[in-house]
Amino acid sequence: MAEEKKYPMTLEGKKKLEEELETLKTSKRAEIIERIKIARGFGDLSENSEYESAKDEQSFVEGKIKTIEQMVNHAEIIDNGNVDADEIAVGKTVTFKELPDEEPETYTIVGAAEADPFSGKISNESPIAKGLVGCKLGQEVSIPTPGGNMKVKILEVK
Known part of the structure; x- marks a missing residue:
């Protein structure tokens, strides 16, 4: 099995991604589900642009959730403890x-x-x-x- 890609980031960056992931999973998903439910009420789904738009957004959000989960799960927190104070490194x-x-x-x-x-x-x-x-x-x-x-x-x- 191939080694998983690591995502170097600061602790602050990981926390921001975790917050965005929580927002997408809770409120954004719920909003889209509600939009789909309302659009279904408009009848014929084959010509229902509101339904299509909501389904497209749902697909986009689910893809984004998957990407962010991958990044959070394989995050590599940057540690500059071994780097000289005057040396440039990730996180500086x-x-x-x-x-x-x-x-x-x-x-x-x-x-x-x-x-x-x-x-x-x-x-x-x-x-x-x-x-x-x-x-x-x-x-x-x-x-x-x-x-x-x-x-x-x-x-x-x-």
């Missing part, structure tokens, strides 16, 4: 600036399951994170990205 926040003179940018490197670039959380699988993990404070690094190499200087690691 890094501030860097693109050379020669761009504005500093700050991101927290997280597992793909909790990535949210708009909140400053980038996936450990992203090109920038891959290029930064293992580097240290003060280092200048060339990061290969789809748009070409990006040269950065690491300003802060926490």
Whole structure:
């Protein structure tokens, strides 16, 4: 049997997924079941768009539940106890600036399951994170990205 995929994430990220899973299983499922029940009351199901829409949503939600359950069950909580304080690793926040003179940018490197670039959380699988993990404070690094190499200087690691 193949080894199950692990999902690296912070403890906070796992808790958020567990909360989302609970919401989907309890309230969202109940809402959809109610919508299906109401739509069935409209008669002929073959031309009932409300029924079709509710069934499609039910399918989507059940798929999402299955995906989140997989992530939660195979979560690998990030532990940076063995990592130097000035070394970049998953779970740490890094501030860097693109050379020669761009504005500093700050991101927290997280597992793909909790990535949210708009909140400053980038996936450990992203090109920038891959290029930064293992580097240290003060280092200048060339990061290969789809748009070409990006040269950065690491300003802060926490």
